[in-house]
Amino acid sequence: MVTSTGHLSADTAALHLRARLLPEDRETDLWIDNGAISREPVDDARTVATGGWMLPALMDSHLHIGVAEVGGPLDLDVLERDLQELARTGVGAVRVLGSPQPLPADALARPGGPLVLTAGVPVAAPDRFIPGWGRRVSDEELPAACVAEAGHGWSKIIADWFDDEGGYGPTFSATALTAAVVAVHGRGARVAVHAQSAAAGRDAVDAGADTIEHGMHLPWSVLPDLAARGGALVPTGGVFAALASAMTDDAVPSAMRRWYADGFAAHPGLVRRAREEGVTVLAGTDLPVGALVDEIRWLIEAGLPVADAIGAASWTAREVFDLPRLRAGDRADLIWLEHDPREDVELLRTPTRVILGGREIR
């Protein structure tokens, strides 16, 4: 429970909920004992819900936390605010795809807070990423740098960026990308690749990247390969939509305007095609914190069925990243709503109940 001082108090008494569980869509009893899910009755459990709908707590598969200013240092006060905001709104898991500095270890899985997967500091080429952010390396240095940043299971590569002529293209060779992915996989970690050009997107998939971030201009021809090895696409369409009108301004170089407009126009079709080809599509918001339901809406507008779009921000993401998802023994991370969120995804902005690590947050 969030107290008036904003701190999370210990509340680990056994709980019981009976509600229609998504995605199975079956009336289900869940008990929570010592912070974990039980599918068997637990003595003296307090029933906190009967009726309504419940689902695994939400997940944002691409965001950045603790950012007060783009290009600035990690801000620990903002990090605290972000973690509390995520918990309060039922976002019980996040994948942080790059931070200005590594996140403090105590932020990654605190009681009553979201589970945080993190890719360390993003790895980028000199002069080809947001000034002030990223570990800057040459082609030759890319594999070792990616391994060094993959300590929490993920490494993030910025595989393309703006160039001096207003164009947008690859920042590393295909050979270096492949060597980096092989090196990170060799350590048992995975690789997320920022790609917003056809060439870097193709190189990233050929290299064996686990997830393609943004994926603007990604050629459809690579989708079967990505699907075949269980790769995922995180289109972050909502953040592109938010920038779309600014990118039509005359002050933006014309080549850049065209790159953006063409990529953005093609993005919904890419998402639909990815799904048809068997690529898992996940919800990620990038920046700022708090836009996950906007991304669910964008995915629906792009053409995903409503349940798939909610799953992209909950059970599907949790399965891809092997996170708790209400199996017996899992950390008890769920949200409960009085009404069916498939009828109105706006309900997901303020879930009636949020339980993280077995604690009632809301």
Ligand SMILES: [Zn+2]
């Ligand atoms: Zn990002």
